[in-house]
Amino acid sequence: MRKLIQKIGLGEYLLVVMFGLVLLISRFTGWSLGLGAGKNFWSFFSEMIAFLPLMFILIGLVDVWVPNNKIEKHIGPGSGIMGTFWIVLLAMLQAGPLYGAFPVAYLLSKKGCSIKNVFIYLGAFSTLKIPMLAFEIGFLGFKFSLLRTLFTLPVFIGIGYIMEWYFKDREFTIDLPAYGKL
Amino acid sequence: MYILIVITVVALLASFWADRGKTLKGLKKSLNMLLGILPMLLNVLILVSIVLYLVPKETLVQWLGANSGLAGYAVAAIIGSIALIPGFVAFPLAALLLKSGVGYAVTAVFITTLMMVGILTLPVEIKYFGRKVALMRNALSLAGALLVGLLIRVFM
Numbered sequence: 001m002r003k004l005i006q007k008i009g010l011g012e013y014l015l016v017v018m019f020g021l022v023l024l025i026s027r028f029t030g031w032s033l034g035l036g037a038g039k040n041f042w043s044f045f046s047e048m049i050a051f052l053p054l055m056f057i058l059i060g061l062v063d064v065w066v067p068n069n070k071i072e073k074h075i076g077p078g079s080g081i082m083g084t085f086w087i088v089l090l091a092m093l094q095a096g097p098l099y100g101a102f103p104v105a106y107l108l109s110k111k112g113c114s115i116k117n118v119f120i121y122l123g124a125f126s127t128l129k130i131p132m133l134a135f136e137i138g139f140l141g142f143k144f145s146l147l148r149t150l151f152t153l154p155v156f157i158g159i160g161y162i163m164e165w166y167f168k169d170r171e172f173t174i175d176l177p178a179y180g181k182l
Numbered sequence: 183m184y185i186l187i188v189i190t191v192v193a194l195l196a197s198f199w200a201d202r203g204k205t206l207k208g209l210k211k212s213l214n215m216l217l218g219i220l221p222m223l224l225n226v227l228i229l230v231s232i233v234l235y236l237v238p239k240e241t242l243v244q245w246l247g248a249n250s251g252l253a254g255y256a257v258a259a260i261i262g263s264i265a266l267i268p269g270f271v272a273f274p275l276a277a278l279l280l281k282s283g284v285g286y287a288v289t290a291v292f293i294t295t296l297m298m299v300g301i302l303t304l305p306v307e308i309k310y311f312g313r314k315v316a317l318m319r320n321a322l323s324l325a326g327a328l329l330v331g332l333l334i335r336v337f338m
């Protein structure tokens with residue numbers, strides 16, 4: 001029995017099951033913590049479930065179709081400023097929360113992206129996504145958004161350089177947390 | 183969002199048409215990746231939901247507005263680093279901050295840490311990158327966000 005529980009990984013879902021029970025109980029007793037947290041959870045969950053499966057399908061397809069190291073020429077070590085340009089552009093065209101960028105970073109790294117560009121990708125993804133910029137301009141104004149963008153760009157490019165400088169001669173791998181054997 | 187759906191469907195159909203076996207292999211990988219990260223993501227989202235309920239938006243605005251000077255930056259950086267707020271909530275919130283008299287620089291620190299630093303999602307990041315890389319990226323991003331705030335203060 002314990003083996004079975006381990007096998008389907010219930011241990012990892014313990015909190016989920018407990019939270020589910022709390023939500024259920026709150027529904028009948030009107031406990032405000034359960035109802036309030038439940039409302040928050042559904043808004044996060046709907047964002048995740050609308051977006052993550054599509055993202056993973058695309059990652060899976062790119063993974064089987066694009067040979068490893070095929071795009072190294074464009075975004076790998078030695079790709080220069082154009083490599084950075086492409087990676088920023090790729091990140092800007094995307095949408096979704098930061099945790100969605102981690103599996104893409106894994107994929108990029110596997111296909112030959114340099115360490116520097118992996119972190120520039122994460123930086124651009126978190127701060128320069130076009131759908132988000134439109135939102136920012138709408139609420140905070142053009143001047144503020146433009147300045148924030150202009151100042152953030154060199155900051156995350158700098159982070160890319162620092163990470164590459166530090167991890168160049170050290171072990172650097174991006175793991176893929178997976179359910180089964182790949 | 184709709185663009186993503188269209189791209190995915192088209193890519194999937196094209197892939198199936200070109201090579202069925204390869205496509206299935208890719209999809210199996212997709213499913214594996216999804217199931218691999220799902221429990222941890224759900225746990226993070228549950229914790230964030232509870233924290234966000236206990237500390238509502240109004241309280242955040244109060245905290246951010248109550249402190250001026252260096253303390254204001256520190257509070258903005260701490261809240262921004264911890265909170266996990268989607269963009270469609272974060273920007274209206276930031277606009278509210280500006281309206282209630284919080285400066286542009288502090289707002290920039292709040293927004294930038296919110297985007298780049300994720301303490302609550304750190305367990306997820308560690309699963310992909312390992313502890314050292316994840317901590318370094320977040321620490322550097324925090325420093326970078328403060329720098330952005332400083333520059334905004336000078337130029338805005």
